[in-house]
Amino acid sequence: QKEVEQDPGPLSVPEGAIVSLNCTYSNSAFQYFMWYRQYSRKGPELLMYTYSSGNKEDGRFTAQVDKSSKYISLFIRDSQPSDSATYLCAMRTQGAQKLVFGQGTRLTINP
C-alpha cells in the first residue's frame, strides 16, 4: 500500500464548476500537507500549504485536512481553463525534509 494515495484521473469538468481533488494517507505522523500544481512540460509549483488539521482558503482555492480520517482535499471554485494542470498532494512529518507525493490528478477545465 502506498503511503499517499491519489486518484490519477483524468478529471474533466466544464468551466465554472466546483472541483474537488482528494488524497488519503496511511502515516498518522504526517503534519504538513501541501498541494502542488504542475502545468504541462513544467515543474511542480507550490499552490497551498496547511499545517495539521483545518481549512485554508486562498482566493478560489480551499485546502482541507481531516487528520482523523487521514484525508485531505483541495477545492477549486469557479474553475477556469487556466486551472487545467496536474495537481499533486504532498505531505511530510515534523522535522523531516522529505516530501511524500501522491500520484497526481490530471485536471482539464473545458471552456
Add this chain to the structure above:
Amino acid sequence: EAQVTQNPRYLITVTGKKLTVTCSQNMNHEYMSWYRQDPGLGLRQIYYSMNVEVTDKGDVPEGYKVSRKEKRNFPLILESPSPNQTSLYFCASSGELGDRGNNEQYFGPGTRLTVT
C-alpha cells in the same frame, strides 16, 4: 530571479552510455533532491542532499549517483543507463523546512530522458 535550472531538457541516449544531468539553484538552499516522475507512480525521490558533501539515498536510488561539491550544484549521474530509467526527472531545492513556514520545494523544469 530565484530558480532551479536543469540541463539538458531533453536527452535520448543508448543503453550503457554514461550521462550526467546538471542541476543548479541560485537561492543558497541547503536541501536539494532528485525525483523521477512516471505515469501512475507520481514523483519518487532518487537521492537527496542536506548540504555540501552530505548525500543520501531516496526511495529509488538504484542505477543513479549524485555528488554535492558546491552548494548550488547537484548533478545526477547515470553510469550505465538502462531502458527502465526512461523517465521525466526533476531537481528540487529548499531551505530548511521549518515548523511554521517555508515548506516550499522549488522544482526545475524537468529533463525528459529516453534510453533505447
